[in-house]
Structure formats: structure tokens, C-alpha cells
Amino acid sequence: MPGVDFSALQGQVPMAWVLELVGFVPRSAAGDRLRGPCPVHGSQWPRSRSFSVHLGKGLCYCHKCGFGGNQIQLWAGVRELRVYEAAVDLRHRLGIDMPWIQRRQERPRGAEKKKNPRAPVDPFRGYV
Numbered sequence: 001m002p003g004v005d006f007s008a009l010q011g012q013v014p015m016a017w018v019l020e021l022v023g024f025v026p027r028s029a030a031g032d033r034l035r036g037p038c039p040v041h042g043s044q045w046p047r048s049r050s051f052s053v054h055l056g057k058g059l060c061y062c063h064k065c066g067f068g069g070n071q072i073q074l075w076a077g078v079r080e081l082r083v084y085e086a087a088v089d090l091r092h093r094l095g096i097d098m099p100w101i102q103r104r105q106e107r108p109r110g111a112e113k114k115k116n117p118r119a120p121v122d123p124f125r126g127y128v
């Protein structure tokens with residue numbers, strides 16, 4: 001299974017999009033910092049300012065429930081998904097291409113130093 005290039009995905013998904021998806025309504029703003037009710041634990045008071053967002057850094061933190069993370073982790077927290085699932089879900093919702101990391105096939109420890117016995121042999125070796 002290919003891995004998700006989370007840092008690339010973070011670059012493609014602005015924090016503001018995810019805030020809109022989770023229905024975050026800021027109660028105060030100072031520069032690129034927002035405060036408002038927490039979408040993760042679901043603040044009871046609409047005027048709550050427990051949830052703090054730094055748009056420039058793409059990070060958020062709740063002073064009440066202690067949740068903190070980037071926009072993908074925020075989506076995972078609100079939707080109760082694993083981060084991987086949240087990344088796939090965001091990609092579907094926002095219609096963006098997933099930046100996959102192509103992993104090499106995992107090999108048992110110690111096998112790295114040996115030559116791959118199944119490496120293709122040049123069929124023309126000795127004939128050219």
C-alpha cells in the first residue's frame with residue numbers, strides 16, 4: 001500500500017478549508033490567529049474561545065480538551081478517523097490528487113546488504 005505524503009497534502013489543503021468543513025466559526029481574530037469554539041470536543045458555548053488556530057503555521061490547539069495538530073489531524077479528530085483515513089477522505093471531498101509516496105517493498109532485516117537474488121539478469125549479457 002502506498003503511503004500518503006502528508007507534508008505535500010498539508011500544502012494542498014489550506015487550514016481554512018478544513019475549518020470551514022468542520023463548521024468552525026471564529027469568535028476573535030488577531031492577524032492569522034483565530035479563536036473560537038472547539039470543533040473536536042464540541043464547545044457547549046458558541047462564544048467559546050477555547051480553540052486556537054494559527055493559519056500561518058497550519059496548526060490548531062484546544063485549551064480545554066488538549067487537542068492539537070495540523071489540518072489533517074483536525075479532520076481526523078472531528079470525524080473520529082485515523083489520520084490516514086482522514087487524508088483519503090479530505091482528498092475525496094476536496095477533489096485533489098493524493099500525493100502518494102511510493103514505498104519500496106519491505107524486506108526482512110539484514111536483507112538490505114545482500115544482493116537481490118531475483119534481480120533481473122541482462123538477457124543479452126555475453127552476446128553483445
Ligand SMILES: [Zn+2]
Nearest residue numbers: 038041062065
Ligand atoms: Zn477541544
